[in-house]
Amino acid sequence: MPDAAPSAQLVTTIRERCRACYTCVRECPAKAIQILDGQASVIQARCIGCGNCVTVCSQKAKLVASGVEAAEILLSGSAPVAAIVAPSYPAEFTECATAELIAALRALGFTHVHEVGFGADLVAGRYTRLLEQQDSGRFVATTCPAVVSYVRKYHPDLIDHLAPIVSPMLATARVLHRKYGPDTRVVFVGPCIAKKGEADDGRPQREVDVVLTYVELRALIERRGIALAGAGATGDDFDAPHSGLGALFPITRGMLQAAGLAEDLLSGDVVSADGRTNLADAIVEFEHGQTEARLLDILCCQGCIMGAGFSHDEPVFKRRSAVSRETRARHEALDKAAWQVATAQYESLDLSCSFTPSEQRFDDTPTPDELVAVLARMNKLSAGDELDCGACGYQTCRDHAVAIWQGVAEVEMCLPYTVEELRRTVHELQESHRSLDSAREALVKSEKLASMGQLAAGIAHEVNNPLGILLLHANLLLEECAGGDPAVEGDLRLIVDQADRCKKIISGLLNFARQTRVVRQPADLRVLVHDVLQTVLVDDGVTLRLDDRLADPAVELDADQMVQVLANLLSNAQHSLGESGTVVIALEDTEEDVRISVSDDGCGIADEHLDKLFSPFFTTKQVGKGTGLGLAVTHGIVKMHGGHITVASNADRQWGATGTTFTIVLPRRETAATEPSPLTDTGGRSAF
Numbered sequence: 001m002p003d004a005a006p007s008a009q010l011v012t013t014i015r016e017r018c019r020a021c022y023t024c025v026r027e028c029p030a031k032a033i034q035i036l037d038g039q040a041s042v043i044q045a046r047c048i049g050c051g052n053c054v055t056v057c058s059q060k061a062k063l064v065a066s067g068v069e070a071a072e073i074l075l076s077g078s079a080p081v082a083a084i085v086a087p088s089y090p091a092e093f094t095e096c097a098t099a100e101l102i103a104a105l106r107a108l109g110f111t112h113v114h115e116v117g118f119g120a121d122l123v124a125g126r127y128t129r130l131l132e133q134q135d136s137g138r139f140v141a142t143t144c145p146a147v148v149s150y151v152r153k154y155h156p157d158l159i160d161h162l163a164p165i166v167s168p169m170l171a172t173a174r175v176l177h178r179k180y181g182p183d184t185r186v187v188f189v190g191p192c193i194a195k196k197g198e199a200d201d202g203r204p205q206r207e208v209d210v211v212l213t214y215v216e217l218r219a220l221i222e223r224r225g226i227a228l229a230g231a232g233a234t235g236d237d238f239d240a241p242h243s244g245l246g247a248l249f250p251i252t253r254g255m256l257q258a259a260g261l262a263e264d265l266l267s268g269d270v271v272s273a274d275g276r277t278n279l280a281d282a283i284v285e286f287e288h289g290q291t292e293a294r295l296l297d298i299l300c301c302q303g304c305i306m307g308a309g310f311s312h313d314e315p316v317f318k319r320r321s322a323v324s325r326e327t328r329a330r331h332e333a334l335d336k337a338a339w340q341v342a343t344a345q346y347e348s349l350d351l352s353c354s355f356t357p358s359e360q361r362f363d364d365t366p367t368p369d370e371l372v373a374v375l376a377r378m379n380k381l382s383a384g385d386e387l388d389c390g391a392c393g394y395q396t397c398r399d400h401a402v403a404i405w406q407g408v409a410e411v412e413m414c415l416p417y418t419v420e421e422l423r424r425t426v427h428e429l430q431e432s433h434r435s436l437d438s439a440r441e442a443l444v445k446s447e448k449l450a451s452m453g454q455l456a457a458g459i460a461h462e463v464n465n466p467l468g469i470l471l472l473h474a475n476l477l478l479e480e481c482a483g484g485d486p487a488v489e490g491d492l493r494l495i496v497d498q499a500d501r502c503k504k505i506i507s508g509l510l511n512f513a514r515q516t517r518v519v520r521q522p523a524d525l526r527v528l529v530h531d532v533l534q535t536v537l538v539d540d541g542v543t544l545r546l547d548d549r550l551a552d553p554a555v556e557l558d559a560d561q562m563v564q565v566l567a568n569l570l571s572n573a574q575h576s577l578g579e580s581g582t583v584v585i586a587l588e589d590t591e592e593d594v595r596i597s598v599s600d601d602g603c604g605i606a607d608e609h610l611d612k613l614f615s616p617f618f619t620t621k622q623v624g625k626g627t628g629l630g631l632a633v634t635h636g637i638v639k640m641h642g643g644h645i646t647v648a649s650n651a652d653r654q655w656g657a658t659g660t661t662f663t664i665v666l667p668r669r670e671t672a673a674t675e676p677s678p679l680t681d682t683g684g685r686s687a688f
Helices: 023-027 052-056 068-075 098-108 117-133 145-154 156-161 168-180 194-199 214-224 254-259 276-287 316-333 336-345 368-377 397-406 415-480 486-513 525-535 559-577 607-612 630-640
Strands: 011-013 033-036 039-042 062-064 081-085 112-115 185-190 210-213 270-274 295-299 521-524 542-548 554-557 581-589 593-600 644-650 659-667
Touching (some): 011 039, 023 052, 068 210, 081 098, 112 117, 112 168, 117 168, 156 276, 185 194, 270 276, 368 397, 415 486, 521 525, 525 559, 525 593
Antiparallel strands (some): 581 593
């Protein structure tokens, strides 16, 4: 039998359901799952049809090629159609009796309904004969099509060790073709997806026309509106010939019991195994001669009772009990004589087959250097980084790296790598958010400053002139009333004082609102600061000190505007001291920047006020003691110079000495970059 690779795609992926959990990768013994752009797809050429990916997918993202439409076409035709039912059916149709299931199949239009168990009886006899006739041969049982496909694709050197015996499904089909003629169409009903591939084997004459899983049979029955329970014909039974112990085939070691072969642990001639892990291990050990077994009886699932074509997820031993119970009851009622006659009748039936390799192993593997390069992409830079956690679906990090090199896996499948990349991304997002917050705050401040500038210009235009006239006449009246009524003179002096205060506010607004272009000229910063200290008024009890650490005092700036900045900062520093304290002006520089710090050991500024200091009209001074424009003007002048100003303050003694430091960083030259130098202070709480 050629047993070529199936032409149809047995399993496909519903992309919108796939959640990239990689469970299918982990459960696929053939590693026939490719991950591309985070989506899992089955590589048909590598697929062995075991159906593990279908069973384990919690999102139901794996879609099995359906045989329902093809079955309906057969049933609507003129040729007789026979249904052959796998002996695992009692584990699926628990809600109805066997007779009711058979009645439902006949109601669908099947001319004949047979059990595959009789074909299994014939196959079991052939295995007994094979081991007797070839006492030196070593064989891998071919009852499971997924195992056959696995050997052909991944261990082709074992092709000659595949038992040359057809599966029970094909054996039953050959029985029916002899009994009813070659024109009879055959539909297999069972739990195995790999049977679809076995039926579509590329031969001109198909022995099995359609394969239906139990899920598909239920869909067909429901589509026809047939009720399984209460379908009638309680005495209905499978058409003869009936099965014997071949009905145990779907249970692990069932074939051995049917064939009268014992798994003798002393001789080790026969070894049974099941499951995806045992499949790979058993085949490798058999190939390397690490087992003495003459017959390796292996099933890809935990017996056919755990096939992917079941419609429910009942536990394995409950399914096993259902099959054993039904087989026991049918075996007790079996007409042994009729069974022996039927077995003898088909003794001469050709149940042989042959297999050809279908090599699917990758032609080459990465070199050590190439493997190291792939591991490095996964952040596996040392042996300690290779966690072998299995989250990617591969047993080891190196297996995963090889799969990446072969193009069937992606770096992002590595959970530790993805977590680390996620952490890095979160960190970058946090940094981006902080930058956005700073930009947003700067934008809000700019909008406030622009609005206040427009307001200030309007106030200056509308109020300044009338206010000057009011102040002039108030002073004239004060001079005329000198030496007169003290009460009148006091009222006039109050008017003059408040008018002067309004004049100062208007003057501050004008300074704040003006869009004066900075005229930067060469200056000596040391001389400029000395001049300011000579002219500033120092209160009694206040010590003013200069800390000059300049290496080069030459700087380009607008001297007049910078004098205003220093005067504002010194005035604020003295105000925070109260009756006594120290104010320090520190001068530092780098090749590109100069830094001016004004520090005091006063009461400090509360944390909740720090982000408002440069806002117009915000002040912590008492009413009448300040306009709240000095720092706003200062901030504007510094920004126009291409520099920046920061503040560090502590108002809580539990954090240390109280005090405040304003720091200005200016580019030394007009064409110099305005990025902060290493001297830049980031602001925040400081101790003095």
